[in-house]
Amino acid sequence: MDPPRPGPASGSGRPRLADEVYDFLLSQLMTLRIEPGARVTIDALARELGVSQTPIRDALNRLAADGLVVRVHLAGYRVAPQISREQFEDLVEIRLLLEPSAARRAAERMTPQQADELRSLLAEMAQPQEGDQHLAYGIFGRRDAAFHDLIALGGGNRVVRETLSRLHTHVHLFRLLYDAKVTNEAMDEHAEILDAIVARDADAAAYAMRRHILRSGERFRPIFDTMAAPGA
Secondary structure, three states, X not given: OOOOOOOOOOOOHHHHHHHXXXXXXXXXXXXXXXXXXXXXXXXXXXHHXXXXXXXXXXXXXXXXXXXXXXXXXXXXXXXXXXXXXXXXXXXXXXXXXXXXXXXXXXXXXXXXXXXXXXXXXXXXXHOOOOOOHHHHHHHHHHHHHHHHHHHHHHHOOHHHHHHHHHHOHHXXXXXXXXXXXXXXXXXXXXHHHHHHHHOOXXXXXXXXXXXXXXXHHHHHHHHXXXXXXXXX
8 A cells, every 4th residue: 555645735634634544554553564562653654654743643642542552751652562362362251251242132222223334334344445455454454343343332231332442352353463364254254143133133143243253263363373383
C-alpha cells in the first residue's frame, strides 16, 4: 500500500485522512512490518507518510487505546510486545467463558436490524480486497473484531461487551500470524454462528461460538511452539 496522502484541507477531509493513517499503521503493526518493541515517533512518521502530525497523533492515540502501541514519556511511542503464551491461553479461557454465552443471548435477543448488520458485516468480510494484501489483512482483523462486538451487543449484556472490548483480542491474535488460511477458516465459522443466531437457535449459537474459539486457538497455538523451539 502506498502511504496515505493529504486530502482536502476542509474539516471533512481530516477524519478521512486520520482513518487512512490509522489503517495504514494498523496493517504495518498487524503484519509485523513494524516489529514489536520498535520505536515509533510522530515526526518520523509524518515525514515518511507526507502528512501533518495531527492525523499521526490521532492514529497513534487510537492504536494505544487498542493496546498495540505504548506511549513512552519524552520518547514517543513503542510498539507493544507480542502477547506471551500465558496471555494467549488466558485470552482463550476468558473468551470461552464469555463469548458462547453472549452468542446464546444474541440468538435470543438480537433485533432484526442487528441481525441484518451482522449479515452485512459478514458479507463485507467475504469480499476480496484489491491492492495491498497486508492492508486487507489488517482490515479483516478489524471487521473480525466488529463481528464479535456486534454479537456481544446483540446479547444485551453491557458488562460482557465492555470486558471483551477491553481485551482487544482480535488485533493481538491477528498480529501473531499473517496467513490467508486464518481468514478463510474464520469466515466459515462466522457463517455457522450467524446462521444459528438468525435461526434463534441459542444452543447452536453457543456451540458454534465455542467451536470457533477452540479452532482459533488451534490455529494460533503452534506459533508459540515455533517461538519456543531452539534457535527460534
